[in-house]
Amino acid sequence: MKGEVNFKVKKIPIEFSINGQKREALVKPNDLLINILREDLHLTGTKYGCGIGECGACTVFLDNEPVLSCLTLAAAVDGKEITTIEGLAKGNKLHPMQVAFLKNAAVQCGFCTPGMILTAIALLKENPSPTEEEIKDYMRGNICRCTGYVQIVKAIKACAEGGENESI
């Protein structure tokens, strides 16, 4: 599918950091970050849900802030730092939010979990002791189709109360 102008689409060299490692890549202008992560880097923790910014399953950190990788051009991450769910654990030690999700059974099918966990970490960075209402409000862009919200909110609360919300 082409626009009206016919041109040779140039590939764009980009340099970025992924989970702390420097990478170089040659991307097409219309490559999306999510597909580079999943298909080229085989980081399949980041999920494709809706593709239009409604569900939050594709959430990653871009320069330490959650963004949606399905609406981010790969070319636009040139010079930036990306963190995905795979970058949270230190060796075999899970991030406290991952532990909290496990302990509180906040995972059913698991499809929304990577996005949920990244968004929840961002919440605690902004607001270390959120109320239940604040948690629900901040998490509103991450949708769980198993409807496990009760446990998810519980897990985030537990992580906040455990004082385990150190920055990644």
Place this chain on the structure above:
Amino acid sequence: MQTNTKILAQEFEYFAPKTLDEALDLLDKYKDKNIKILAGGTDLLVKMKTINLKVDYLMNVKNILEINFLDTADGLKIGAVTPLSHIIREEKIKMKYSALYEGIMSMAAPAIRNMGTMAGNLGNASPAADTVPPLIAYGAEVKLQSKRGERTVLVEDFITGVGETIIETDEIITQINIPKINKNTGSAFLKKSRVKADLSKINLAVCLEREGNVCKDCKIVFGSVAIKALRAEKTEGLLKGQMINSELINKAAEEVSSEIKPIDDIRSTAEYRKAMSKEMLKDGLELAWARAKG
């Protein structure tokens, strides 16, 4: 053709200027060639994916540091690509520009607010945009630049219809200026949507200036009730220079529901919007009035 939102199928050439001059040069060069400006991408890329909006040249302006700032010294000056989430972190905005703070807080979700920009919200020109009613209520202006020069227009005059603005193809929004507001001014933003992350069925910004029990000045702006955000000037006229009491507020609420011109659409009905406008105006006036005290 079925929509595939997993990929961005159409091809285009991509630019990522680092300075405003470079961006203006590119716009000048490609102004007749279907160039689009990419900021957060939360509207533009969705349109390119879902309704196959054609773009031949895409210019990402997110890396232009000159238009990424927040200046609170005299009123508010907000850079075109300053993320929405950074705007609401500013204490002055939370304390003084309540309607703007509440408007941005009501938008989508944190990840979208990290990506999205105010200039993008204006340029996208959706009748349901949540920053537009507050900006109009504050009398905000948009600064536009091109190689030909610059001009400043009121947000109220900038958007002309659904997805339509007065911007020329060689122009870019560089900043938004919001005038200083005094101590007797209070504002509020209210929104009705199906769930919190949704677009507005109807939204409202009220900004009023109070002198004792008199409403010295006021602006009432509804979104999602016409092809663009609508100022309820007749209703404003009823309140301006008057002692505020519940009788007058009820009268204003009746007036406003006949002044707005909503339609039935995917998100709501004209009937619902008219009924809600009354209650929202009462609540909005009450809230802004109370805030004007401090």
